[in-house]
Amino acid sequence: MSEEINVNGVPEIHEGDVVKATVESVEDNRVIVSIPNAKYDGIIPISELSSLHVEKASDVVSVGDQFDVIVTKIEEPAEDAVDNTGNYVLSKRQIDAQIAWKQLEQQFADGTIIEAEVKDVVKGGLVVNLGVRGFVPASLVEDHFVESFEDYKGTMITFKIVEMDQEKNRLILSHRAVVQEEKELQKSEVIKTIQAGDIIEGTVQRIATFGAFVDLGGVDGLVHISQIAHEHVENVSSVLKEGQKVNVKVLSVDPSEERISLSIKDTLAGPWENIEEKAPKGAILKGTVRRLVTFGAFVEILPGIEGLVHISQISHKHINTPHEVLQEGQEIEAKVLEVNEDEKRIALSIKALVEEEDSGENVTDYELPEQENGFSFGDLLGDKLKDFKSDSK
Structure with a gap:
């Protein structure tokens, strides 16, 4: 289809067209751009610069930047205008979103791990910009409780997409999924190196009525209450504390079930000694x-x-x-x-x-x-x- 040309020999631009824009000036709430061979300049309102909230246009673009925009409206000059100048109202946000959704769909299908900067901390989670607004609910930030997320703002974090709906402009991300995946991989590698009879230093991770789970560096093993001490133990928490460093002997390893049985008692001198x-x-x-x-x-x-x-x-x-x-x-x-x-x-x-x-x-x-x-x-x-x-x- 041939390009439509006006009486002055300049290509006609219509609403919905995608054009190349060059930033000519940046104001507080809008950006002025030039469009090659266009009869008017273009205006990008601050709300159309990004999928995220923008305080100042200069936070997003600078003079000389070039990028694609979509024409959302054409403001023709008034009949009585002296300079006969109109404007194209443009959106950078819509173009970014179109490109982003296409890429995100593929990343979601592939289970790709995405790295992005945390742009904001809001009630209930984190906000990132992936061409569209991505939200990380508080429950999906880490695999443990986090009291405050303020330190996350401005940091680069890895995510996986767990839910997306382009029509509803909904993109849900999870950092916890990445953490759990890394821990599972680490656990498999650690289990391969552990053998029955090994003496290992570990950290008491969690205490239960029947024993204690000890972190061996990426994988937990269970010290049954009967294997804590030579003497009878009524209450595990009276002997061990979470975070305590202990030496343990590996009693058995079941890689298929990722189950490791440990003993603290076997690393201690026997009560009958001397x-x-x-x-x-x-x-x-x-x-x-x-x-x-x-x-x-x-x-x-x-x-x-x-x-x-x-x-x-x-x-x-x-x-x-x-x-x-x-x-x-x-x-x-x-x-x-x-x-x-x-x-x-x-x-x-x-x-x-x-x-x-x-x-x-x-x-x-x-x-x-x-x-x-x-x-x-x-x-x-x-x-x-x-x-x-x-x-x-």
């Missing part, structure tokens, strides 16, 4: 009755250390079960009769601390019985076996 110094033979120690069984009572005398008070060592009087004298949770004193660090066994006596006239018993040379699953047949029979031997002589 037990003969902490609980020497003959020492009198305070303890707590933890379990009562038919053949005696298990008493915790140190964190993670339980000793056995055999039923024959509970009282000078004959008792049928430990429950007749003791109860779980009871605080008692006991004398250490024997210690075996290798077999992790301690024999205790309560009655050794209670005087009985002419008892004739000697508890200082007590020997740990040979055991199977912790205790021998002799442990179970106790004094009854001694009485049987005496009667048979």
Whole structure:
């Protein structure tokens, strides 16, 4: 189609035409531009310079800038005008938007990561200019809570498009999606380097009733409550705090499930180490009755250390079960009769601390019985076996 020419030999310009403009002057609320071979100059109102709010036209363009604009209106000169001069009313914003939407559609389809400057911080999120106004809701800025977004203004941040509707001029972006994608990639790489048996320094990330999640540098592992300490732990938060640095041993790694099991306990010295110094033979120690069984009572005398008070060592009087004298949770004193660090066994006596006239018993040379699953047949029979031997002589 041939170009329409007016009587003066100048190409006719119509509303909707796209033309090249050169900035001739910049005023507070508008820009004056020249158009090659046009009979009038053009005017771009400040509202048509950008998809974002503009305070001053000079914030957006400068004299000498060249760009495409669309003709939105033609203001012909009045019949009685002396200079017979009219104007073309132009829009840079509409052209930028047309180009931008086409590019954004492709980026949305490809899942492209876009980098852009945060132009403004508004109630509810961030605003960026991608040729059209893009909005980042507060919930999509980071993967954690942010109290104030003021520091984001003017910074370059990466985004992914999560929603777009050209007809409604709606463009929703997410920085959180980029952060989460990067973390997933980092997590996969870190998991490949971790093996069972490794000792790693980590940071307590989150505390739960059943344990603690420890950040190993991009991937979290779980320390079950039973693996926090050698002693029994009732409340995880009483032992660990978020942000605390800890050494952990990797118990197992499941790459397919991205699951890592950890232990703090296995990096700590065992409670039985040097037990003969902490609980020497003959020492009198305070303890707590933890379990009562038919053949005696298990008493915790140190964190993670339980000793056995055999039923024959509970009282000078004959008792049928430990429950007749003791109860779980009871605080008692006991004398250490024997210690075996290798077999992790301690024999205790309560009655050794209670005087009985002419008892004739000697508890200082007590020997740990040979055991199977912790205790021998002799442990179970106790004094009854001694009485049987005496009667048979």
